Amino acid sequence: MGEATTGAQALLTTLADAGVEVVFANPGTSEMHFVAALEENPRVRGVLGLAEGVVTGAADGYARMTGTPGVTLLHLGPGLGNGLANLHNARRAHSPVVNVVGDHATYHKAFDAPLESDIDSVAGTLGWVRRSHSPTDVGADAAAALAAAQDAPGGVATLILPADASWGEGGVAASALPSRAPEPSSTVDPVAKVLRSGQPTALLIGGAACRGAGLRAASRIAAATGARLLAETFPARIERGAGLPNVERLGYLAEQVEHQLDGVRHVVVAGAKPPVSFFAYPGKRGDLVPEAAQLHTLASPTEDAVAALDTLADDLAPGVAPVLAEPHRPALPSGELTVQNWVEVVGALLPEHAVVVDETNTSGLLLAAATAGAPAHDVLTLTGGAIGQGLPAATGAAVAAPERPVISLQADGSAMYTISALWTQARENLNVTTVILNNRAYAILRMELQRVGATASTDPASASLFDLSAPDLDFARIAEGMGVPASTATTAEELADRFRRAVAEPGPHLIDARIPPLL
Template identity: 65%
Template sequence: MNGAQALLRTLVDAGVNVCFGNPGTSEMHFVAALDSVPEMRGILGLFEGAVTGAADGYARMADKPAATLLHLGPGLANGLANLHNARRARTGIVNVVGDHATYHKQYDAPLESDIEALANTVGWTRTSGSTEALATDAAEAVKAAQAGQIATLILPADVSWGDGGVPAAPLPPPVRPTVAETTVQAIVDVLKSGESTVILLGNVGTRERAIRAANRISQATGVKLFAETFPTRIERGAGVPALERLGYLAEQVTWQLTDVRHLVLAGAKSPVSFFAYPGKASDLVPDNCKVHVLAEPADDITAALEAVADVVALGVEPVVQEAKRPELPTGDLTPQNWVDVIGALLPENAVIVDESNTSGLLLPVATAGAPKHDVLTLTGGSIGFGLPNAVGAAVACPARPIICLQADGSAMYTASALWTMAREGLNVTTVILSNRSYAILKLELQRVGAESTGPKALDWLDLSRPDLDFVSLATGMGIPATRAATAEELADQFREAQAQPGPHVIEASIPTLF
């Protein structure tokens, strides 16, 4: 058994049985080994950003890591932006990055670069030094990924092709530490103080079970609940307690936290401004507000919330969102009405991958009472996450309809993920919100106080010269595609896409909000 075969066997034995990849010569033994380990599903991407984003979406929905296969430093570099998002999501991924043979590195061949330096910027890194050690290294990488880390295993070609590989048994998966009783009691004391309090939920704190516990606490004590601004995965809709997210704009957060004296973190970080703005605060915690930590992101957040609830809300039932959909709108599409089409027609058990950015500001309202669904959001701010995450979510949940709501500018970073959707026949309906601008930057250009907004500056925020035609782009990658200019067209095309298996793209022409 060579190293690659032992590596693949170790991965599948540890439950990592999907590998998204884009290989090169140095990964050919890994690719060849795919046939000797039938449990490993290999899924090809045409660009590494699509590969790593798919692994992120997969882990968010499967609650376990996928592997990626990447080609040396440049291949890893191409995948780093979506690894950055995954790092911020605390999504575990096992990156296998092929490298030159150990004895070849001294020659500084054209593809030689500092892979470890790149990998270190996103998490756990190890270069496997021998075929014998490879499987053990892989088992440790899986464990790191199971703990929510980006784990990069650098695989020199000779370590991969060498004989003498022995699969390693899976390591015990990491367990989320239980929050101390004293911590629970301290939070109980805060809640009983009667002072204005907010609980901010993050990580698995935005899953249904945790939300139910938090809602019980809220019902019993009157504290307000918020989800972090960009949750990794939030469960919502009819039957789940409603949970508002903190706003993206600092001004929104300031308003949401007005007069709050205690902020209790349950898997979330203390809120800070996404960017700095001249003369505005970066730390969004109000001046007289004290921050308390109930649970760190890696802790057993759900149990901690339930422990608090069992003290302050014993016997209290959560109040859940009632089923309620918006009316189907009519007329030309607007930033206000397209979300109502989604809210009115969202299928049962959907997963929404939301990179609709400014076009989607009203989406949470429109889908609040739709059938229960998950939403995946742009955790790290690095655009181009939507289409790849939809690929991964669809692979993780083949029985669920995936709805990818994708801003046009962001779509162009990783558009080739559409090809993988077609290749794998994934059940993804992508709605491209085509406002032909970097609309968020039109807003931000004003917010940062830039003095002049002349024609050269504005030209850089404008995607209409020439217009991008997403029907052509999707068709060119093998996906049936249509264009909607009115709410009626969007509704018809959305229904049609749901009625047929496999991927569909709808380009929705929507004016820019700014």
């Protein structure tokens, strides 16, 4: 080379050599040398987010679609803080995500300058953390971070990069390190015995088992044994639609799960965690495995659920075919938009090969049924319950899969946490169609206020803290203000018209779909 290499340059080279093509970034002064290296390195593209929740959610969406690390660049502790909620979702999705968090120069930390804070402790709540101490370490530390993020089943790794480790010379790029593969299941035989028993059994799949091979194996097992097949409540990525097994997801509400698991004597989990209530409710059980049922783990999240299901299918269901969804679309509905009919518009018009990002909350209860026979598509869901994930994840998914239409179905309240993701969609000309389900309420909280029995005297519909109608949010104007063409729909016909046009045109589009709240 001849020229000296900075720590930042070594970091970029290490990332690029490992196959990283995109860094989602919201940089500041302490990250300047990384930015300079990024601007100079044609192999890695910087995608700017105007807030760190967009950056981290996009990295998660990107990782879910590519299976490779989503890399972020964040500005000290406050940047990490702003990105923390969507990193929580990424952690729950087992998405491989590597954060590069810039920090003050090592010798500057003692001054307790205004931006000084305890980055290490905050990052430590997410998983693997390392702090580089000199330019010579940065390449190796980055390789270690990439490997840690990809250790099965995938997770969040944070590399803290002091400014002097970034700008100093003596940087050495490092080669990719191996990461930990999923372990083989050790319980195939006992689970086979359970499934052969003929006793009522639920098979709950999650993680990688929610995609093609895992779905087909699980469907064969269910067909052969009569087991009820379910997918985890909030999969990171699930494949579905015509030609794929249609697997019902475990309900969000404990009451739904009770119904789904009613009467089973065995619950087998494969790549999923045992079913638990999302929240606790006074006087209700949190463990949703029925009291009369036994729990069996075919594969924990760190084990290879797909291989285990394959082995089990070959054993229990030789010659049995999976049950595949037939192509079927609902008829286009008409009239005022409702929670019932908007999903039919999407089901009727979902384009081929779509990626659906679903953060519809209460408005989307009927979405799965309406799209079960639509062309095969992926669905990304809100894995960690930290709302404000949909628009960023759709952004990252579109960066990852520019040839696929991304359909971002988004509740209004949740949209506002990370609304500036729209600007990144416009800037990158991403093929994302956003439908805001604008019911002018935190409708789920109205429901929850009743469910937790918080009060007899407060009418949920009148609880002022759940009301988003004063003033109404006009998402079309907000989107246009960020450079995203937008429209509004109040009837099913209008939604169909806007949706068709949005999907047909290149680049992003937002539709503000005005629907009445469920409550």
